[in-house]
Amino acid sequence: MTGHTEMGIKVVGVNHRTAPLDVRERFAHGAHEVPGALARVMAAGASGGVLLSTCNRTEFYLVADDEPALEAVWSLLGERLPTSGPPTGGAREYGYIARDRDAVRHLYRVSSGLDSMILGESQIQGQVREAWEASRAQAGPVLHRLFQTALHVGSRVRTETGLGMGTASAASAGVAVAGKIFGDLAGRSALILGAGDMAELAATCLSDQGVQITLVANRTQERARAIAERLGGKAVSLEEAWPHFATTDIALCSTAAPHAVVTWERVGTIIGARRRKPLCILDLAVPRDVDPAIAQLENVFLYDVDDLQTVAAQATARRRDEIPAAERIVEEETDLFWAWYGGLGVVPTIKELRARMDDVRATELERVLRQLDHLSPDDRAQVEQFSQALLNKFLHEPTITLKKAAEEGRGYGLLEAVRRLFGMEPPA
Amino acid sequence: MIVTLHLVALALYGVATALTLAPFMGFRSAPRALTIAIPCAGAAVHVVAVSQLTLVGLGPALSMLALCLVLLQLASERLLRGSAVSFFAGPLATGLVGLAILSGLAPGAETVGARNTWFVLHVALSALGLALMALAFIAAALYLLQFRELKARRFGQIFQRFPPLERLDQLNRVALVAGFPALTLGVLLALGYGAQFSGGLHVAKAQIVWGIFTWVVLGWAVWVRVVRHWAGRRAALASIAGFCAVLLVYVALKLTLPGAERFL
Numbered sequence: 001m002t003g004h005t006e007m008g009i010k011v012v013g014v015n016h017r018t019a020p021l022d023v024r025e026r027f028a029h030g031a032h033e034v035p036g037a038l039a040r041v042m043a044a045g046a047s048g049g050v051l052l053s054t055c056n057r058t059e060f061y062l063v064a065d066d067e068p069a070l071e072a073v074w075s076l077l078g079e080r081l082p083t084s085g086p087p088t089g090g091a092r093e094y095g096y097i098a099r100d101r102d103a104v105r106h107l108y109r110v111s112s113g114l115d116s117m118i119l120g121e122s123q124i125q126g127q128v129r130e131a132w133e134a135s136r137a138q139a140g141p142v143l144h145r146l147f148q149t150a151l152h153v154g155s156r157v158r159t160e161t162g163l164g165m166g167t168a169s170a171a172s173a174g175v176a177v178a179g180k181i182f183g184d185l186a187g188r189s190a191l192i193l194g195a196g197d198m199a200e201l202a203a204t205c206l207s208d209q210g211v212q213i214t215l216v217a218n219r220t221q222e223r224a225r226a227i228a229e230r231l232g233g234k235a236v237s238l239e240e241a242w243p244h245f246a247t248t249d250i251a252l253c254s255t256a257a258p259h260a261v262v263t264w265e266r267v268g269t270i271i272g273a274r275r276r277k278p279l280c281i282l283d284l285a286v287p288r289d290v291d292p293a294i295a296q297l298e299n300v301f302l303y304d305v306d307d308l309q310t311v312a313a314q315a316t317a318r319r320r321d322e323i324p325a326a327e328r329i330v331e332e333e334t335d336l337f338w339a340w341y342g343g344l345g346v347v348p349t350i351k352e353l354r355a356r357m358d359d360v361r362a363t364e365l366e367r368v369l370r371q372l373d374h375l376s377p378d379d380r381a382q383v384e385q386f387s388q389a390l391l392n393k394f395l396h397e398p399t400i401t402l403k404k405a406a407e408e409g410r411g412y413g414l415l416e417a418v419r420r421l422f423g424m425e426p427p428a
Numbered sequence: 429m430i431v432t433l434h435l436v437a438l439a440l441y442g443v444a445t446a447l448t449l450a451p452f453m454g455f456r457s458a459p460r461a462l463t464i465a466i467p468c469a470g471a472a473v474h475v476v477a478v479s480q481l482t483l484v485g486l487g488p489a490l491s492m493l494a495l496c497l498v499l500l501q502l503a504s505e506r507l508l509r510g511s512a513v514s515f516f517a518g519p520l521a522t523g524l525v526g527l528a529i530l531s532g533l534a535p536g537a538e539t540v541g542a543r544n545t546w547f548v549l550h551v552a553l554s555a556l557g558l559a560l561m562a563l564a565f566i567a568a569a570l571y572l573l574q575f576r577e578l579k580a581r582r583f584g585q586i587f588q589r590f591p592p593l594e595r596l597d598q599l600n601r602v603a604l605v606a607g608f609p610a611l612t613l614g615v616l617l618a619l620g621y622g623a624q625f626s627g628g629l630h631v632a633k634a635q636i637v638w639g640i641f642t643w644v645v646l647g648w649a650v651w652v653r654v655v656r657h658w659a660g661r662r663a664a665l666a667s668i669a670g671f672c673a674v675l676l677v678y679v680a681l682k683l684t685l686p687g688a689e690r691f692l
Contacts, residue, residue: 276660
């Protein structure tokens, strides 16, 4: 991370590596909160901003000076921490800052899934797109370009490497296994036993694939009802769920029961009545919810959490092998962005600056020559030549400095300064 | 020229098969585009070769069968979005082309009417019917292997590379249902050709027995799937049993009946 403090690209935030879940939950911003949060940071001096907020990260991407825009972010996040309890270092304690090239690389790694909790997961690509779209009005040209290219980098990594191959969580492994039985899962039916976080996550994964969640069965109806309403199913008691084993395609079991609840006695005959129609049972509970004897039925495919973690682990191992290839793409694209960013508007700005200065020179020269009308044509030419040489001398150093800064990827901040100092319009 | 073209097709099919099977031998998977482009190139060469063949005798029949199988493999790969069918179809087609070359591709003595449209259609449709039956067998074999892995909770190469059970079951059904009318038309065209142009069927009795047996077996396989609604493992086992019976009867007839030298 570089230490300079001029206007440049910054990312400031927290993620699953730096903050525990309860802190990340507090920092998470809903879509409706994004414009207000960005407006506060922009008021503190940022010229562009995008807020990426998922369950695993809350990150502000800014075009800003180090201070006070970054201070505004820490203050904004700090307000979400509980006021009671022992004093802490505030939001800063959980966060990180990356600047310029590191910030660009960071976003590219995020959109590729290299920085995700589940390596190579693809959901983040959509979340990056949504963040960009939600912040479109405040992003500014540099961040527009940065997010646009980040999506391109994410696609490249997923297309050109195997980083997104297979499934890397137990819940998504369950979906993959069900897919190996039924093919397209759209239109299949599933019943959910249990209403804990794992059940909800796995049910959401199934629902995302077009599976119709018909029933959510749980000992306490209230929680089951909340999940059922969200996923379009019906909340029932466990006892009411057993007959549905005759018709459902997928049964997802994740109760907190201390012993098997799906027993041969309860569902053996019912499943037998399905004749040869396959039934996929995903038992995500520990201890297991399903009596292993049920797997003896020919049409039953039973998988417990160990099986699904095996599938997920295989995928993760394969994905790890792809990290070097993915990092190469990220580095390549970071170089490209940096070259664009470094040279952003340098040539037109230098041209415009020279033109403006030349206008001033010409106006002043004309004024002076009007007063010195006794000068011979040769002398007038000498004076004009002198004014031209003087202008070139004045502009030589700034031109060289701007070009050098552009080559080093620091052009944008200096350009902004030049444009402000000489009253030029901001670059398109 | 015909032999050379067959050798080129054989080489391309061989390379495609090696690329397809490479992951099972611990090598890296070849790019999907390559595993499709090479058999496509082989099929293109093979089409040119078959168009120059006189479709009489075992060699040309095997060549035609191999070509139908490769074309069906390419079509089903598109349908299944995976290359699993080629795990079986690739080696089978390669072997069939090799056998065709060994059996001799030059026409035998009986070439009268071999360019007749009815006759060419009879050979082409019969080969297509048999190739579809082979495809149904392959889908059934893939189904049983994937079924076994899923039941045993093994998540290795078969789990990862083979298509879902449901899709394999559909492929088996489609192949059988399409194969039956093709073979039926092939048989009818043979009868029609015999009556119309040859004044009767001048082929070995064994060929007629085998042709009718194959037609009956395929008809039975379609009947249990469509009328009796067999599906899944039971239907896969039926397909495999039917295909094996057809092969066994062919070998038995070839070895035992008189006139076998003229029999396919």
